[in-house]
Amino acid sequence: MFGDFSSLAEQLGVYTSGDYIAIMEHLIARWDVGNLKVKDGEDQAYVMSLPTRYRKLAERKRQRKDGGGARERVAFSWISDRQVEL
Numbered sequence: 371m372f373g374d375f376s377s378l379a380e381q382l383g384v385y386t387s388g389d390y391i392a393i394m395e396h397l398i399a400r401w402d403v404g405n406l407k408v409k410d411g412e413d414q415a416y417v418m419s420l421p422t423r424y425r426k427l428a429e430r431k432r433q434r435k436d437g438g439g440a441r442e443r444v445a446f447s448w449i450s451d452r453q454v455e456l
Contacts, residue, residue: 374444374446375446378446386428387424387425387427387428387431388428390424391421391424391425391428394420394421394424395421398417398418398420398421403417403418404418
């Protein structure tokens with residue numbers, strides 16, 4: 371259900387992958403993650419790479435969506451099981 375809800379929120383522009391990426395970039399910069407002294411630099415590199423990885427995933431998802439095809443319909447119980455097209 372969360373996947374459906376997040377897809378709908380993204381479609382409506384309420385909370386998009388771009389918002390999430392911007393938040394990650396802000397926090398990485400604010401916390402100066404690249405310059406932290408850590409035991410495992412691999413974890414640090416992973417965190418630093420997340421915005422780029424998520425940007426690529428968001429672009430792939432956009433391309434699939436733009437490609438057309440049948441759109442899925444799902445019902446949300448909190449809106450009286452109303453069918454919504456994703």
